[in-house]
Amino acid sequence: MSLLLDDVTLTYPDGDGRLTALDRVSLEVPAGTVTAVAGPSGSGKSSLLAVAATLITPDSGSVRVAGVPTGRLSAAERAVLRRRAIGIVFQQPNLLPSLTALEQLELMARLDGRRAAGSRARDLLAAVGLADQAHRRPHQLSGGQRQRVNIARALMNEPSVLLVDEPTSALDQERGAAVLGLLTRLTRDRGTATVLVTHDRAHLDAVDAVREMRDGRLTATAAAAT
């Protein structure tokens, strides 16, 4: 179950004209692999994630999530698809301050009408190395630990596609490398099609492909940096 963007163009209103944020972008991410999209500020990385997440509908081109063409879905159908098939890890872990790590994960499942999510939540916290911190609230965790809760939460509903925005920007070198290693391992173990966008090319040796974004265009597939 992969992610497929085909010939996607996205423009925003800009004064009297339009600004092209994504210019005929095509991207295929097979299940169980990580593609990193690197590029400078303003190059279109967040726009790419928003289109892949079905949060923004492009002007033209198509987006398929886990084989489902998203172009003709209603807003309500897209919301269900997002909840069930897409995990999103934002740059700032937007965790709820009053909930423990375990409760943050259980809430995701409950919002999707799933019951008995406790054991899956515990398994995921263990998978990100936080089995001992399950009952801590966000203010009792470090920045790197909060980012790991964020990643575990995004995987709670077994998404086919995992979209990650600048996972290492708030972390030091060592923690940044650990988070990228973790994302790569979870992607392989859980078979997600993972896209991570970053302005920082450090730690990308573990990913399967690195694409460069420039002025809304994606370069051809390049081998991962070694």
Ligand SMILES: Nc1ncnc2c1ncn2[C@@H]1O[C@H](COP(=O)(O)OP(=O)(O)OP(=O)(O)O)[C@@H](O)[C@H]1O
């Ligand atoms: N809602 C919007 N309305 C108008 N223009 C926008 C909007 N969002 C983004 N843009 C413009 O689209 C272009 C791409 O922006 P985008 O946020 O996708 O880049 P980015 O690579 O994610 O940047 P950063 O690394 O700084 O987050 C930029 O020129 C930006 O100014």
